Amino acid sequence: MLKVEERQGGVVVYGLDIDLKNTFECGQCFRWNAEPDGSYTGVAYGKALNVSEIGDGMLYLKDTSKKDLEDTWYYYFDMDKDYSSIAEALKGDEILDKAMRMGRGIRILRQDPWECLISFIISANNRIPQIKRVVENICRSYGDPVDYMGRTYYTFPGPERLAAVDEETLKETRCGFRASYIIEAARMVQQGFDLKAIYEMDIDEARSRLKEIPGVGDKVADCILLFAYGKTQAFPVDVWVKKVLTQLYGFKDSNIDRIRRFAESKFGDYAGYAQQYLFYYMREKAM
């Protein structure tokens, strides 16, 4: 258990291994933005939050109650998870060691499955800044306003909202050809597709269930399993990870399913963490 202390209307958490920039800009989430002072502001689970690193392992959650921390942020940041044991388990691979040094302080967040589902449907054949833009447009058009620190933020709209939007109107958010996928996904969830039930499934059953939703293939499903359901064995294979495995690990096979199984056998239960470090490493290296 971490030490928590209320301070100046906010909450300070001590002893948390986190780097906000690496965590929020590693491509797992799309709703956090850097402020001029280096802090980050975002919205999750219907709540707005500003967070900053105020010292070694000290995280300050601004204008937030201890109750919000316990109800939402403790889970969202996965504060129980001990990352030193993950690093220990993944040690010994030179490429991954270098990637872990670069991605120091990345935490895999535990996002809302519904928001994660739609966000990664949007991610298909798209770029991160554009994904962020579309998600933001959707929230501004269909979400609920939240006042926080003198500004207005918007929640991610529920399935019943998006199910009621027609395709041409939704395209005003610049989501492009993914509009029909988003609307159909919303209708399925609204009509009883049980996103919560997936928490309890083993990874293969969970993946095939998610793939029943249009716009969800192997890669998108694995992102949702990793970033929302906490299934850390999941190893999403996108163009960057493919580059890592072919160029750095010498794996000569373009079949996504075989790449994924190779990684799962190589990195085990922590494959998802390895994936995120490697993805971040490859992207930063290319830029």
Place this chain on the structure above:
DNA sequence: ACCCAGGGTGACG
């Protein structure tokens, strides 16, 4: 003008 992005789908062998 061309290529590509945290891909998925459907058509075709």
Place this chain on the structure above:
DNA sequence: CGTCACCATGGG
């Protein structure tokens, strides 16, 4: 089973 054009959008 594998391959491939296509999808909408914006940036290089």
